[in-house]
Amino acid sequence: xxxFAFPILALVSLSSEPPWSDLTLAIELEAGYSSxxxxxxxxxxxxxxxHTWPGRSLHFEAxxxxxxxxxxxxxxxxxxxxxxxxxxxTLVGFSAPYTRFEVAPAAASDGGGTRKRGSGKSGKSxxxxxxxxxxxxx
Numbered sequence: 001x002x003x004f005a006f007p008i009l010a011l012v013s014l015s016s017e018p019p020w021s022d023l024t025l026a027i028e029l030e031a032g033y034s035s036x037x038x039x040x041x042x043x044x045x046x047x048x049x050x051h052t053w054p055g056r057s058l059h060f061e062a063x064x065x066x067x068x069x070x071x072x073x074x075x076x077x078x079x080x081x082x083x084x085x086x087x088x089x090t091l092v093g094f095s096a097p098y099t100r101f102e103v104a105p106a107a108a109s110d111g112g113g114t115r116k117r118g119s120g121k122s123g124k125s126x127x128x129x130x131x132x133x134x135x136x137x138x
Contacts, residue, residue: 018058020105022049023082027062027103030091039064039094043103045078046087053082061106064098071098075106 024046033040045058055078064072072095078088 017107018053018105019049019051022051023047023053023058023105025060025103025105027101029099029101033091034097036097039096039098039101041092041094041101042089043076043092044087044089045082047082047084050084052084055079055082055088057108058082058088059106059108060103062092062094062101062103064094064096065100065102066098072096 026044026046027041028044030040030042041062043060043062045060047053057077059075059077062074062076063070074092074094076090076092078090080088082088
């Protein structure tokens with residue numbers, strides 16, 4: 001019976017959410033890449049715990065603020081792996097030159113990298129819908 005219990009416990013631990021109490025998220029404007037039309041931000045996660053996490057399991061939601069109100073949201077995740085005491089970084093872009101931002105953990109979803117406006121309407125997605133026809137070759 002022990003033989004079956006160990007693999008099941010291992011699968012459960014692989015699918016669990018990371019302990020965000022051991023991880024710190026930060027966001028800052030990436031001045032070298034931003035312009036008068038867009039804002040590019042660097043999102044960073046630091047691991048204060050004793051476990052290594054795959055970056056693809058660390059999902060976040062970055063928010064642009066204007067007057068204390070969320071005006072745009074961008075979801076993302078990291079790559080590589082995050083060892084104990086390690087740091088991972090990634091860049092996210094916003095569609096206007098906002099200056100205030102916040103970032104928070106997000107639940108894993110199929111739409112990694114999706115973008116939403118504050119009005120609740122969805123922005124353009126980098127993936128085409130299944131019903132769209134392929135483009136003819138040029």
